[in-house]
Amino acid sequence: MKKIEAIIRPEKFKVVRDALAQHGISGLTVSEVAGCGNQKSKKGFFRGTTFEIQLVPKIKIEMVxxxxxxxxxxxxxLKEASTDTIGDGKIFISxxxxVIRIRSGERGQEAI
Ligand SMILES: Nc1ncnc2c1ncn2[C@@H]1O[C@H](COP(=O)(O)OP(=O)(O)OP(=O)(O)O)[C@@H](O)[C@H]1O
Ligand SMILES: [Mg+2]
Structure with missing residues (x-):
């Protein structure tokens, strides 16, 4: 069993969710998160002062x-969440x- 953790653009969530449902994925967890990637030290300029753009809102989808x-x-x-520009997100697999279903005590594949 593997855990897929994907950080995507919030505006891509709907198409991704629909495609996952189409694929038969039933169990997943979604969180609103904020993060930064390679562009973390990019400087912005606002009302005469520079500031560091730190955190960008993203959606995290976790599936086992x-x-x-x-x-x-x-x-x-890769197909649904990409805009082919920086900040599209990342996928982590571990x-x-x-896995244990609390109601029944089932374990492993049966509990997914
Ligand atoms: N190494 C990392 N560990 C944990 N979370 C990460 C990591 N890299 C990116 N993220 C998360 O993914 C989000 C999107 O990252 P992003 O797509 O900007 O990655 P990137 O490496 O900068 O790639 P790109 O150059 O395409 O922007 C970040 O806001 C953060 O929440
Ligand atoms: Mg980035």
């Missing part, structure tokens, strides 16, 4: 899926040791 689903889900993000 079986390992064989990872590639097709990554493809969905191993998941265990």
């Amino acid at each position: 899926v079986s390992a064989d689903q990872v590639d097709s889900i990554v493809d969905i993000f 191993p998941v040791e265990e």
